[in-house]
Amino acid sequence: MTDTQISIENPESLLATSVDEFQAILLEGVSRTFALTIPQLPEGLYSAVANAYLLCRIVDTVEDEVSLSVEQKKHFCSTFIEVVRTGKEAEIFARDLAPLLSVQTIPAEHVLIQLTPRVIAITHSFAPEQIDALLGCVETMAKGMPVYQGMDLHGGLATMQDMNEYCYYVAGCVGEMLAKLFCHYSPEINQHREQLLELSVSFGQGLQMTNILKDIWDDAQRGVCWLPQDIFTETGFDLKELSTSTDSPEFQLGLEHLISIAQGHLKDALTYTQMLPSHETGMRNFCLWALGMAVLTLNKIKQHLDFKDSNEVKITRKSVKQTILTTRVIGRSNFLLSLLFDLKSKNLVCKDWQYQANN
Structure with a gap:
């Protein structure tokens, strides 16, 4: 023991x-x-x-x-x-x-x-x-x-804005708090306070959306859904019909849209991290480890849109160790971090979403 x-x-x-x-x-x-x-x-x-x-x-x-x-x-x-x-x-x-x-x-x-x-x-x-x-x-x-x-959350939240607000209450405000603590710690960081506070909310939302997407089916078993209906209305799926037997291309397309939104927030998270001084390796690691694991999780979801259990898209311990090692090696280089993020997240963007949203 x-x-x-x-x-x-x-x-x-x-x-x-x-x-x-x-x-x-x-x-x-x-x-x-x-x-x-x-x-x-x-x-x-x-x-x-x-x-x-x-x-x-x-x-x-x-x-x-x-x-x-x-x-x-x-x-x-x-x-x-x-x-x-x-x-x-x-x-x-x-x-x-x-x-x-x-x-x-x-x-x-x-x-x-x-x-x-x-x-x-x-x-x-x-x-x-x-x-x-x-x-x-x-x-x-x-x-x-x-x-x-x-609230009756069986059929999800009404709009993407509702999801944004929920993510703010459970994660975005945590990002704001961390940014404030970082700024209090370092006058150098405090010079970028306003931009960091704005990006920190997006950082928190990216991580929370990743968790929501990973835990869709765990939540569904409790009769809860945190997905926004308006995104799925665009693809032709009613979240009230969601169950572990759901095998709908329209639902999976909606997931792709949300993955793309989450990727955008994680890109903000990278910008946030790159604004921290390169010599603050501990602070950068703190951010990069969370960011890296979120990107890997979104990739697993994107590759297995038909998953039915969070364990199916959970990243391995080996992936966690690789994330830690990689960020320790390149974590001080903004150029290499951008290169790696673009490489690892390029498949997360739903290229046809804007077209479908407008048609």
Whole structure:
């Protein structure tokens, strides 16, 4: 049994660890991907970004908890905003929420909720500008995500704009927060603040759209669809008819359109990353690893438009390792990064989409 497993089984034992160790163990439990990428960040950013992710995960835990009613979710979300804002009553929040979590919530998230007071104490150890960035993200997520609770999402969202708004609430605002933290960390980066903030929303949307496309069938089994009907109206498919038995060229064409949109957002993500100083290799790696894995995932979806399970389009560990190695080798060169992105994403663009959209 590893130290991490021992700590997860004995939450109080984590209280004696250092801030970085405490957050690293929690991250490993709730997200191996971020447990891999966040440590790439420089020392002045690591703790704040790790804490930010844990705060977001607390909101996600509330939103995903099947035992909570819509009103309970709204209550805990609004309460958590005030906990983050003031740094007070985190113990009450944890005490009230923890017993309500079901077995469908993973053990590591149970622990995270129980240890909310220490997470919040760490939040309020940061500089005021950092706290403001974290609070802004939590407030946007915690106010925006409950809007979708109780909605009938069996037939998807109505429009692409609705999908954009959803992606902003769950990912775009996270991108904004990271951009603000990056700008606070580096005066050199702060010179490009406005453009980075704009691109960061697109970065977040590209990653979230990739996840939505990958998880179509997992979501469908829960009676949920995050795809926009207007895109599929153009191709002649009604999302209300979506099921794991769907084998429709019209549906697959709609997927191609969304893949093309996601590719455009990931291209913005590359531009964002290229604006970070080349000597900030840790920050670039943090961005490039996520970007690279998203491009590879979209390629798998494009190659297997008839997939019926997310495992069919999940990239391999070998691909993850290759992404890490490649970005470490060429990550400082904007020219090589552009060349590689164009090579890996050229098949993601739906060339006939504009024609069909206008005819």
